[in-house]
Amino acid sequence: MATHLILKKIFKTGIVSEPAPAPGDGMRTRMQELQADILKVFGRALAIRHVDAGSCNGCELEIHALNGPQYNIEGLGIKFAASPRHVDVLLVTGPVSRNLETALKRTYDATPEPKWVVAMGDCGCNGGIFGESYASCGKISNVIPVDVEVPGCPPDPVTLLQGILAAVSGGR
Secondary structure, three states, X not given: OXXXXXXXXXXXXXXXXXXOOOOOOOHHHHHHHHHHHHHHHXXXXXXXXXXXXXXXXXXXXXXXXXXXXXXXXXXXXXXXXXXXXXXXXXXXXXXXXXXXXXXHHHHHHHOOXXXXXXXXXXXXHHOOOOOOOOOEEEOHHHOOOOXXXXXXXXXXXXXXXXXXXHHHHHOO
C-alpha cells in the first residue's frame, strides 16, 4: 500500500484509543494526602522492585500503566528500582515457577529491613490456574512471606496502588 493511502486511512479513522478516566471525587486531595503520608513515613521516595516469578505478563502491563503518565506514581514519591538492595517493597507477580524459587528467595534476602512484599494478581495470591505442580510452587506466600495480596487477573492500576499503600501504611 502506498504511503499516501496509509496516511489517508489514518486521518479518516482518527483516534481509536479510549479516553483517560475522569478523576474520582476527592481523588486529587487523596493523592496529595498519599504523597504526604509517604514522605512522612519514609522521609524520602518509596522504592519498589518488581519481580516476575513466572507470570503471563498481564500484571506487568498494569504495572507499566501505573508507572506511566496517566497515573504518575513518581509524582507521589513512588519509584521503581533495579536492585533489591535499594528498595522498600517487593512487588511479585505470577505463580512462582520452580526455576525462579531460589532467585525469589535471594531477592527477598537481599532486600533490607524493613521490607514489604506485595503479591499481585490471582496467580501471585493463590496460584491462579497453575496452582502447585512439578513446575510451579504456586502462590508467592509458599516461598516468601507476603504482607499484602492484590487479587485480580490482572488487577487494575488503582487497585495495585491501593495494595502497595496498604502494605506500607499497615507496616508502620
